Amino acid sequence: MSQPPLRRPDASMTLLTQLMDRPLDPGYAAAAARRRADGVPDGRPERSARTLAILVLLGLLLAAAALQTRGQSTTRIAERDRMIAQITSQDAVASGLQRANLALQARIEAERARQLDQQSQGALADRITQLGVLTGAVSVTGPGILLTVNDAPASVPAPGSDPRASAAVDNGRVLDQDLQLVVNGLWASGAEAVSINGQRLTALSAIRSAGQAILVDYRPLAPPYAISAIGDPNQLPATFSDSPGGRNLKYLADNFGIRYNLTTSTRLVLPASAGLDIRQAQPVTPPAAVTAPPVVTSP
Amino acid sequence: MIPALGLIAGVVLGLVLQPSVPIWAQPYLPIAVVAALDAVFGGLRALLDGIFDDKVFVVSFLSNVIIAALIVYLGDQLGVGSQLSTGVVVVLGIRIFSNVAAIRRHLFHA
Structure with missing residues (x-):
């Protein structure tokens, strides 16, 4: 008539109990027992060079980890600011190029008008101008x-607020x-x-x-x-x-x-359009025929 | 006292030198720090228990740091890196808590 062995009530959680009960490295107790058995007197091992070296190492690790985490966020902010500055400057460059393009187009127009005028091709000049007005050139x-x-x-969003922050349909x-x-x-x-x-x-x-x-x-x-x-x-x-x-x-x-x-x-x-550029379309009439003044069919 | 000064010297040294952590080591640095803290609090408790041993301290510190980083590295290779980091942090966190509780009992008798 043997009693069943008593189970601990928390037997299913041995891992957690072990973690809670024995947080200290058993090595310390074992080392202390060994020292006692050998009869070595307890010195001041916490002042040993090894302990000091490890603590200096820990300080280095802590500082490196902290700097690492902070450095990441600062580089990210700097990166974003650099990108915004790049967008702004490139936008200005694009605007400048567009203006330069318009000025050059105006010069081309004037130069062509002058040339056609010299060759007394007044009808062709008028035709070009009329087409330019219609096409936006x-x-x-x-x-x-x-x-x-x-x-x-x-x-209208408040100044400085992120226009994309309001997710609601506007x-x-x-x-x-x-x-x-x-x-x-x-x-x-x-x-x-x-x-x-x-x-x-x-x-x-x-x-x-x-x-x-x-x-x-x-x-x-x-x-x-x-x-x-x-x-x-x-x-x-x-x-x-x-x-x-x-x-x-x-x-x-x-x-x-x-x-x-x-x-x-x-x-x-x-203003004239800056983006008028024909890449694929070709006129149906052969190019040779264009040199002659085209027959103007008035609309 | 001297070990505390060593810790402060290490922090100052790190802030002055600003060591750049190599890219491959960056994911493992935080977990290594947590593991190191666990070893240090264990050592502090052993000191207050009167059973501190510098050799055990050094070995537990280094093995803690290396094993924690190794577990996360292994997890990264298997695709469960973040989950394993969480597990390591939970286990080490529990140990740090109970060690600090023991230290508190030693210092304040409460």
Whole structure:
């Protein structure tokens, strides 16, 4: 009649109990017992050179680990600042190049006009100028309307805040589609040349968005969006208000608080497009025929 | 007293020299520090228990640091590096806590 061996109530947690009960390296007790058995008197082993060396090593480790962790964050911040500075400087460089490009284009235009004038090819010069106006290759001036579109007041972020921090869908923000509708409405209403924030629109222009920014010809725009359109200032505002683009703008203003303002102007100056570059398209007529003045079929 | 001065000297030395940790050792430095702390608190407790032995201290310190780094290295190679680091930190943390509790009992008798 033997009793079953008593199990410890915490037998299933021996690992944890061992950890809690024996946190000290058993080597210390064993070494002490050995010393006692050998009859060696207890010295002051904590003052030995070995202990000192290990503690110096520990101090080095601690300092290195702390510096490592702090150094990582500072390098990250420095890296980000460097990137922002690079973006800003490259943006300035791109703007400068665009301006230089426009100036050079203007010089080419003037030089070509002079050459054609000398060769008394007046009709060809007129034709080129007219095509340049239509395609946006030359800067134009004339009467027209100035349409300013801006986000709803509430959606303008506080200065210094991260525009991407607000994850909520922002209905009071002008979208690329809205600008597309407005511009299409202006074309449909008889506008002859259109620019947004100084970016001339051509048949090859794209209005699209990347993140929350609206890009025109891959150049980001900042609100408010100033849309200049050259056309009859007496007739264009009314026609535009009746067009789908104008009606959509009114709907956005009534429902989402988007602000817009339409004024007429007697003289607007629209720059030439910077991105007019044909890479693939070829005219159907053989190039030899172009040297002769083309037959101008007036529209 | 002298060991404490050694520790301070080590920290000052590290701050002055600013040793650059090689890239391959960077993931293992934090875990090595935790393991070193465990060995140091164990040594401090042994000192207060009156059974301190410098050879045991040196060996436990070095083996702790090397084994902790080795476990994390092995875990990294097997794809469970972060989980194994957590395990090492938990085990060493428990040991540090109970050793510090024993030190506290020695110092404050409470």
